[in-house]
Amino acid sequence: xxxxxxxxxxxxxxxxxxxxxxxxxxxxxxxxxxxxxxxxxxxxxxxxxxxxxxxxxxxxxxxxxxxxxxxxxxxxxxxxxxxxxxxxxxxxxxxxxxxxxxxxxxxxxxxxxx
Amino acid sequence: xxxxxxxxxxxxxxxxxxxxxxxxxxxxxxxxxxxxxxxxxxxxxxxxxxxxxxxxxxxxxxxxxxxxxxxxxxxxxxxxxxxxxxxxxxxxxxxxxxxxxxxxxxxxxxxx
Amino acid sequence: xxxxxxxxxxxxxxxxxxxxxxxxxxxxxxxxxxxxxxxxxxxxxxxxxxxxxxxxxxxxxxxxxxxxxxxxxxxxxxxxxxxxxxxxxxxxxxxxxxxxxxxxxxxxxxxxxxxxxxxxxxxxxxxxxxxxxxxxxxxxxxxxxxxxxxxxxxxxxxxxxxxxxxxxxxxxxxxxxxxxxxxxxxxxxxxxxxxxxxxxxxxxxxxxxxxxxxxxxxxxxxxxxxxxxxxxxxxxxxxxxxxxxxxxxxxxxxxxxxxxxxxxxxxxxxxxxxxxxxxxxxxxxxxxxxxxxxxxxxxxxxxxxxxxxxxxxxxxxxxxxxxxxxxxxxxxxxxxxxxxxxxxxxxxxxxxxxxxxxxxxxxxxxxxxxxxxxxxxxxxxxxxxxxxxxxxxxxxxxxxxxxx
Numbered sequence: 001x002x003x004x005x006x007x008x009x010x011x012x013x014x015x016x017x018x019x020x021x022x023x024x025x026x027x028x029x030x031x032x033x034x035x036x037x038x039x040x041x042x043x044x045x046x047x048x049x050x051x052x053x054x055x056x057x058x059x060x061x062x063x064x065x066x067x068x069x070x071x072x073x074x075x076x077x078x079x080x081x082x083x084x085x086x087x088x089x090x091x092x093x094x095x096x097x098x099x100x101x102x103x104x105x106x107x108x109x110x111x112x113x114x
Numbered sequence: 115x116x117x118x119x120x121x122x123x124x125x126x127x128x129x130x131x132x133x134x135x136x137x138x139x140x141x142x143x144x145x146x147x148x149x150x151x152x153x154x155x156x157x158x159x160x161x162x163x164x165x166x167x168x169x170x171x172x173x174x175x176x177x178x179x180x181x182x183x184x185x186x187x188x189x190x191x192x193x194x195x196x197x198x199x200x201x202x203x204x205x206x207x208x209x210x211x212x213x214x215x216x217x218x219x220x221x222x223x224x225x226x
Numbered sequence: 227x228x229x230x231x232x233x234x235x236x237x238x239x240x241x242x243x244x245x246x247x248x249x250x251x252x253x254x255x256x257x258x259x260x261x262x263x264x265x266x267x268x269x270x271x272x273x274x275x276x277x278x279x280x281x282x283x284x285x286x287x288x289x290x291x292x293x294x295x296x297x298x299x300x301x302x303x304x305x306x307x308x309x310x311x312x313x314x315x316x317x318x319x320x321x322x323x324x325x326x327x328x329x330x331x332x333x334x335x336x337x338x339x340x341x342x343x344x345x346x347x348x349x350x351x352x353x354x355x356x357x358x359x360x361x362x363x364x365x366x367x368x369x370x371x372x373x374x375x376x377x378x379x380x381x382x383x384x385x386x387x388x389x390x391x392x393x394x395x396x397x398x399x400x401x402x403x404x405x406x407x408x409x410x411x412x413x414x415x416x417x418x419x420x421x422x423x424x425x426x427x428x429x430x431x432x433x434x435x436x437x438x439x440x441x442x443x444x445x446x447x448x449x450x451x452x453x454x455x456x457x458x459x460x461x462x463x464x465x466x467x468x469x470x471x472x473x474x475x476x477x478x479x480x481x482x483x484x485x486x487x488x489x490x491x492x493x494x495x496x497x498x499x500x501x502x503x504x505x506x507x508x509x510x511x512x513x514x515x516x517x518x519x520x521x522x523x524x525x526x527x528x529x530x531x532x533x534x535x536x537x538x539x540x541x542x543x544x545x546x547x548x549x550x551x552x553x554x555x556x557x558x559x560x561x562x563x564x565x566x567x568x569x570x571x572x573x574x575x576x577x578x579x580x581x582x583x584x585x586x587x588x589x590x591x592x593x594x595x596x597x598x599x600x601x602x603x604x605x606x607x608x609x610x611x612x613x614x615x616x617x618x619x620x621x622x623x624x625x626x627x628x629x630x
Contacts, residue, residue, distance in 0.1 A: 031360060033322055040140065049485050049525060050472075054419055087217065096208060128418040158626050171628070
């Protein structure tokens with residue numbers, strides 16, 4: 001049985017809701033990175049001293065979590081439901097297959113290391 | 115679908131962004147990272163004399179594209195990010211199994 | 227006769243004005259991109275050191291030494307020879323001559339530092355040092371003599387500039403415009419976003435400038451009595467009126483923003499500088515309010531025409547200074563300062579004429595002389611960095627240092 005990596009780009013203000021939602025389906029470990037991104041939302045206008053300027057990339061968060069194949073759908077479901085506002089800029093989830101995993105402390109590989 | 119992950123010079127971001135946009139690649143994620151390749155570190159000025167910095171600030175750009183557009187995206191990034199000097203960066207390509215658009219719940223190609 | 231209260235106030239004011247130059251470095255640094263933050267601070271603080279030396283060796287003498295034809299001072303105080311602890315009766319009879327000299331030094335330092343906003347993110351550091359050293363010598367020192375030196379032609383004419391609206395703000399603003407035209411736009415200006423790297427830096431810098439301005443204007447009384455208090459009150463009220471006006475304008479357009487509020491404060495403080503020792507508190511508010519309107523729309527106009535005078539030294543200090551110098555001719559009252567004059571609103575239209583002559587002559591001289599100087603320095607020492615140095619950023623390419 002394999003593992004998947006779930007990589008989600010979400011609104012920064014949704015982090016805690018998403019964290020609690022995935023915790024609710026039993027997934028605790030994750031990595032969070034402050035990123036800048038854009039999709040169809042493109043940039044936004046911010047205030048300059050007088051007038052405005054366009055910022056091309058908006059601050060977002062990237063969450064990375066690794067799950068067993070069987071947990072994939074419920075994790076994606078919980079994550080996307082919690083991250084959704086229905087407006088442009090909600091973000092995306094990318095799913096990758098993982099070849100192997102190592103727990104650094106013990107050297108365990110594969111399934112026990114998740 | 116493929117994920118393209120490019121490590122580039124910080125100052126090349128806008129050139130790369132504009133070049134990608136021109137070919138219809140709008141969505142992307144940018145992360146400030148530190149890295150090193152064959153450029154290794156650089157010497158910076160200390161109060162008197164210098165010190166060596168082993169990792170240099172770089173940017174990581176990530177975008178997920180349809181498989182048939184992969185080569186086009188790679189070529190655009192490589193051309194826009196290239197200066198010819200050591201430290202131009204690298205591009206890594208990964209397979210992507212699935213994509214979800216959070217707002218609508220769309221999956222797969224439609225969500226890219 | 228030395229007065230200890232006056233001396234204490236002028237020495238404290240000197241320290242306040244000295245603080246304004248590093249404050250300006252932070253004010254500007256927050257507005258540039260992250261790769262040029264250190265370079266931008268460097269431009270200001272390097273001048274604090276460089277012009278301090280220039281001023282002691284010969285700058286003070288050229289500005290305030292024995293008059294030569296109303297245009298420039300002589301070399302009688304070279305190396306501060308003859309500038310001692312005893313007062314100089316013609317400039318400030320109750321404080322040591324050295325105190326007057328060092329108070330003026332702080333102004334000589336910050337004026338070229340103001341200009342740096344025009345060419346941040348693309349200036350070649352060595353060309354910059356040559357340019358500003360020559361600018362201080364051939365433009366600032368004569369201008370200070372015209373307006374403040376005994377025998378200076380504008381001073382003799384009766385034109386009033388209490389704390390440097392013409393000498394500091396008009397001269398720096400017009401010089402910024404000239405040098406921006408010579409050096410050209412930043413690479414990709416108008417095509418890519420030029421995000422401010424650190425708005426808190428800018429706001430911290432702006433309000434340290436505001437704080438320092440109490441010494442700038444209040445200290446220009448050169449005494450610690452009622453006139454200093456009057457100038458200090460006018461300063462605070464003009465800054466406040468301009469900050470609020472700017473905030474309201476940007477709110478009407480869209481949102482009340484911090485960068486605008488801080489910029490508005492600076493525009494108001496620049497405008498009240500020449501008037502601060504001659505006007506009532508209510509006049510100070512009017513000057514600040516009008517300054518905010520003029521300077522705000524000058525920034526909008528400057529951006530629209532695509533001129534990369536990057537940090538709006540002309541729009542804030544040039545326009546603010548021009549308005550302030552003319553405002554002296556409108557709002558000045560002898561009731562506030564007997565050594566001053568009445569303006570148009572107090573029955574003396576002639577003062578406005580003298581103010582107009584000062585504003586126009588200082589603006590023209592600064593613009594033309596700076597344009598020529600910048601062209602010459604650019605041809606010999608190069609004002610602009612190479613394209614790849616500009617792309618990488620001046621922190622690394624010029625100074626080998628990086629920020630946070």
